[in-house]
Amino acid sequence: MPMDVQTPRKASGSATGRGRKRDRERTRQEILDVAFQEFAEKGLSGTNTDVIAARANITKRLVFYYFNTKEKLFTAVLEEAYAKMRDAERDLRLDELEPETAIRTLAEFTFDFDNDNPEFVRLVTIENIHRGRHLTKSLKARAMTRPIIAQIERVLARGEKAGVIRSGIDPVELHMTLSSLCFFSVANRHTFQPQFGYDMTSKRARRQRRTQISDLLWLYVRKDA
Amino acid sequence: MPMDVQTPRKASGSATGRGRKRDRERTRQEILDVAFQEFAEKGLSGTNTDVIAARANITKRLVFYYFNTKEKLFTAVLEEAYAKMRDAERDLRLDELEPETAIRTLAEFTFDFDNDNPEFVRLVTIENIHRGRHLTKSLKARAMTRPIIAQIERVLARGEKAGVIRSGIDPVELHMTLSSLCFFSVANRHTFQPQFGYDMTSKRARRQRRTQISDLLWLYVRKDA
DNA sequence: TTTTTAATTACCTTATTGGATAATTACTGG
DNA sequence: CCAGTAATTATCCAATAAGGTAATTAAAAA
Numbered sequence: 481m482p483m484d485v486q487t488p489r490k491a492s493g494s495a496t497g498r499g500r501k502r503d504r505e506r507t508r509q510e511i512l513d514v515a516f517q518e519f520a521e522k523g524l525s526g527t528n529t530d531v532i533a534a535r536a537n538i539t540k541r542l543v544f545y546y547f548n549t550k551e552k553l554f555t556a557v558l559e560e561a562y563a564k565m566r567d568a569e570r571d572l573r574l575d576e577l578e579p580e581t582a583i584r585t586l587a588e589f590t591f592d593f594d595n596d597n598p599e600f601v602r603l604v605t606i607e608n609i610h611r612g613r614h615l616t617k618s619l620k621a622r623a624m625t626r627p628i629i630a631q632i633e634r635v636l637a638r639g640e641k642a643g644v645i646r647s648g649i650d651p652v653e654l655h656m657t658l659s660s661l662c663f664f665s666v667a668n669r670h671t672f673q674p675q676f677g678y679d680m681t682s683k684r685a686r687r688q689r690r691t692q693i694s695d696l697l698w699l700y701v702r703k704d705a
Numbered sequence: 706m707p708m709d710v711q712t713p714r715k716a717s718g719s720a721t722g723r724g725r726k727r728d729r730e731r732t733r734q735e736i737l738d739v740a741f742q743e744f745a746e747k748g749l750s751g752t753n754t755d756v757i758a759a760r761a762n763i764t765k766r767l768v769f770y771y772f773n774t775k776e777k778l779f780t781a782v783l784e785e786a787y788a789k790m791r792d793a794e795r796d797l798r799l800d801e802l803e804p805e806t807a808i809r810t811l812a813e814f815t816f817d818f819d820n821d822n823p824e825f826v827r828l829v830t831i832e833n834i835h836r837g838r839h840l841t842k843s844l845k846a847r848a849m850t851r852p853i854i855a856q857i858e859r860v861l862a863r864g865e866k867a868g869v870i871r872s873g874i875d876p877v878e879l880h881m882t883l884s885s886l887c888f889f890s891v892a893n894r895h896t897f898q899p900q901f902g903y904d905m906t907s908k909r910a911r912r913q914r915r916t917q918i919s920d921l922l923w924l925y926v927r928k929d930a
Numbered sequence: 931t932t933t934t935t936a937a938t939t940a941c942c943t944t945a946t947t948g949g950a951t952a953a954t955t956a957c958t959g960g
Numbered sequence: 961c962c963a964g965t966a967a968t969t970a971t972c973c974a975a976t977a978a979g980g981t982a983a984t985t986a987a988a989a990a
Contacts, residue, residue: 502956502957502966504966504967530947530948540948605893608894609834612896616895659897661885663885663893668830670832670837671840677847699924699925727938727985728937732937753976754977755976755977765978766979
């Protein structure tokens, strides 16, 4: 059921009345923003390019003018979304924290990010349904993950040296464990809730889960007494 | 790109030549089986009912004759898939195992189930993209989960009494933690691999992850020395 | 056998939707 | 201020696909 398709840009905010200033970057970005929402909401085949155009107050032709195909638009949306997350990760500055705090900060950050950005989680989920074929093709993917893995590596090394973290932990494995726990709490809430009566969106459940995951992650890496 | 749509049932296996015996249950089941594969592969909007019909060697009309709408067919597929998993869970017989073995068996079972049934994982993922609206409507969902939660509860109680498991563990929370870890390793492998260079499908990685999860789960519930 | 019921098919209809063609018009550099 | 470039629109199209109508035929009941 497509929503009502408005005519392009009549009274659009800052515009001059009929048609606004031509601005390549702005138009491109508006398409990306709307497409992000639409793809996250409806998936790849579920998304209608007409609707994207309408919501961005432009003609459909423009969408293809800038992105050529629906798939390429999806790829661009995906890349931008990942880039935002990796940027946020980079600002974490785990190196300045003592090991336990660093691990817990990482856990809480990841949990908060996923919970605050369910559209991002949905987008990643959708990309997995498509077997990651867009991300694989794009392949700036690998480079982007290096910083976070490197940060984790350094925390583990410091903690080991300080005698508070056990040895032999694979930073990628750690990251996967953490991602699993955080991602699931957002991605699978809709099937989990009706089955187990556990509403993961409530403030209380969310805080509890956040603590739980932080504890679990620390338990996983810390050196036993 | 729909695959070539064959004409209905000409040389179909056990048939008599032109058209086979009319069998309500068999036809229904064949539709369900094909639909399961198609939905798991292509999602709800990505699936074409023409293709389902062709692969089941029947006319499209029959699909609607038995299931009325595509959505209802999807719901039926989903219900059957869940039922199968819950059945397998029921056969676990955790009550006959000592606490640590029971926890590890549960962990390994869940891991194996998800890894052996990626189509199931995909189907659940797709249902989450649709915000669980089919499962919610069906609502035999809740009843089906009771057995596994009850089993976990009993294991925890026994372990507590025996002094090997700590108190205060919520069985649903435990189940969620385990599901997260296992589900992610299948559901998100396609975005994880190109980003982190970690191939979760290899025999070695799979065995390692399985052990890892079992250890982590036990670490999570066991009573500290 | 005949009648009835229900499984099955052939064919149709209408809405949707990626993407294409071609004209237009707003900026920009000279 | 004018010409060229590039952003933008209006319009079209062919393929797809969910679901419907009505006839047909296999099996069960009588």
